[in-house]
Amino acid sequence: DNAMQTLDRRHFLKASGAGLMLVSFQFSELAQAAQTSGLAPAKSVAKDALDTWLTIDRQNQVTIYVGKVDLGTGTQTALSQIAAEELSVPFHHIRMVMGDTATTPDQWLTGAALTIQQGGSELRIATASARAALIERAAQKWQVPVTQLKVIDGVVIDSANPQQKISYGELIGKGFELKVDPKAKLKSHTDYAVVGQSIPRVDIPAKVTGEHPYVHDFKLPGMLHARVIRSTQIGATIASVDDRGARKVKGYVQTVRQGDFLAVVCSTEWAAVKASRAIVVQWTPGPDLPAKDRLDSTWRQLPLAKEEATQKVGQIETAMASAAKKVRASYHFAVQTHASIGPSCAVAQYENGQLVVWSASQATHSMQHELSVITRLPKERIRLVYLDGSGCYGRNGHEDASADAALIAMAIGRPVRVQWMRHDETALAPKSPPRSMDLEAALDDKGQIIGWKGDFYIALNHIQAFKPLDFPLLSATETGVPRPGNWVGFLFQNAGAPYAVPHIQVQTKHVAQTFLRSSHLRSPGRIENSFANESFMDEFAHAASADAAEFRLRHLQDPRARDVIEAALKASGWQTRVSASVAPQQRLARGRGIAYVRYNNAITYVATVAEVEVDRQSGSVRVLRLVIAHDCGQMINPDGVLNQIQGGAIQTVSRTLMEDVKWSGSRIDSVDWATYPILRFGEVPKVEAVLIDRPGQPSWGAGEQTPTTIPAAIANAIFDATGARLRQIPFTPNWVQAALKEAGTAMA
Secondary structure (H helix, E strand, O other): OEEEEEEOOOOOOOOOOOOOOOOOOOHHHHHHHHHOOOOOOOOOOOOOEHHHHEEEOOOOOEEEEEOOOOOOOOHHHHHHHHHHHHHOOOHHHEEEEEOOOOOOOOOOOOOOOOHHHHHHHHHHHHHHHHHHHHHHHHHHHHOOOHHHEEEEOOEEEEOOEEEEEEEHHHHOOOOOOOEOOOOOOOOOHHHOOOOOOOOOOOOHHHHHHOOOOEHHHOOOOOOEEEEEOOOOEOOOEEEEEEOHHHHOOOOEEEEEEEOOEEEEEEOOHHHHHHHHHHOEEEEEOOOOOOOHHHHHHHHHHOOEEEEEEEEEEOOHHHHHHOOOEEEEEEEEEOOOEOOOOOOOEEEEEEEOOEEEEEEOOOOHHHHHHHHHHHHOOOHHHEEEEEOEOOOOOEOOOHHHHHHHHHHHHHHHOOOEEEEOOHHHHHHHOOEOOOEEEEEEEEEOOOOOEEEEEEEEEEEOOOOOOOOHHHOOOHHHHHOOOOOOOEEOOOOOOOOOOOOOOOEEEEEEEEEOOOOOOEEOEOOOOHHHHHHHHHHHHHHHHHHOOOOHHHHHHHOOOOHHHHHHHHHHHHHHOOOOOOOOOOOOOOOEEEEEEEEEEEHHHOOOEEEEEEEEEEEOOOOOEEEEEEEEEEEOEOOOOHHHHHHHHHHHHHHHHHHHHOOOOOEEOOEEOOOOOOOOOOOOHHHOOEEEEEEEOOOOOOEOOOOOOHHHHHHHHHHHHHHHHHOOOOOEEOOOHHHHHHHHHHHOOOOO
């Protein structure tokens, strides 16, 4: 079924551990330590143990334990729906614990393409195993066949004797004491009563009333407040420190320094801010970063760690030699930052040899490994407890703040809260690496693509083998535990040609080392690669004198791919014509553009039509409307999918039009909302979504997929409006004006 949803405007709902013996920390020790902080006692976290995944009390209330977390994307609600469905219990009987390393299984990091597809699938198997085990217990108790029993609202009923019934809570006893059955029989989608429903998100009411616990609000008895002092010069080291001014601040407690790691600790938040400003630090600057105005060419010239073929089909040289027409283009994507609205924060406590960190990290289990290296504590003595932060969509400053808090708590022996300042978050949080993409392709005399070549310059993939220690936390470098310079992976995804072409050669050139600390930023790799591929496809369509949408359909055989494109065309009222065939007459020129993706060339399908207005005099671009057709298979919660489409689209309009990290020498100049502007409420476009449900098909991600289509759709719409090609993100007025002049369509 297709469902049209529209967003007309934005709403507000929306001391050292060295020398410690490496001994195993037993559950009883963890439980004793947990009592001092109000923590739940530790329990089994083995992924193959059924008791790891859920507990049931005598009142039939079910507690689900998952290693994934909800970053504000609604996954707590969706995962609860999956559990309620497979267990056959009412949705309101589900309580969920997420991302606590002492009570939840390690399901790797939380990501929009993984949480439902991977994490939800694991949970589904576990809860189906639990349902089967409880039915088996009832069958044994009554000495009847399992096939004679059914479950309604968590109560097992004998179909042959309906008066004979027993609840899960009465059957559970001391627990399951069983392994998860990987072959457990799952419910058929035809029997779904909870999955597929737009159940209201469970986190929203408390967020609206201000009762929802964010990490910024978390307090511990006797907790102190700290600020870490860092330079916005990349690679700077401390030459000298004078904290006499800080000592005069009322509430000052202590200065903590270990190598280049420097922090001030106070009794109140405001005292910590004042003391951090009163400390005088002399910095030895690091080497200059590459010149900002030559970044594109510099990135292509940096040493390569390796070069490999991402896609190789047919004989590309033969195809290129026989071409009737060739098209070449190069594209570049700027360095961007997460720019979370609220700066990162964490709370840590070190007591009885155990470190507990309350963190907004989207990878709490990986953080155990990372903190173990920095603190020299055994992993078993480190507990991460997830609390909501200010959003991230990748690794922003949350992990850094968590490590900061851990080091300070161990140094002072008291609970401590660390909150970053705005300049810390904007300037020092990890960045997306720059990207450059060179494309060339060939048309035959019938206007069909016969050859496709691509060279993609990407950051070296440090986590292809899922190594959790490769993320270079600031405090690790500052305290002498250096890590590799970037923590990004899968940047090759969607580099391959997304259309049916007989001869293809796509090379990925892995730049050995980024000059800025890098990590994932929403849709890593896929957004940059799709911007290049979909912009290039539009250039090809124009070269073939073909309608941009029709040209794409001509090169697609996958029926689901064709479905999303045709759905977007219908909903947007697309009129078939060659792009830029109507010369702009007015100062404000309007156009429409299309872009398509199959995420990773393997999962979710998205097609987006963008409508824009370009001021040919000032170069400013306004996105008026986005129409997005979306197929992520079986939808768990359609309203949750819609939330993700809308949020991802709006955020990516901001990235496409204005977000660009600035620097001079070794200093990052993007430190606030003036120097790193983001989209304002008045600039938000109308967002319409066509949701294509596929009952019975695998459920795929819905958070990272839409953003991959937005930049190219906007670029193609700008070309349609003005005849000017934008090949460099972001599309700032200066870049637009330059492109308009090159195209001869600027207005004085």
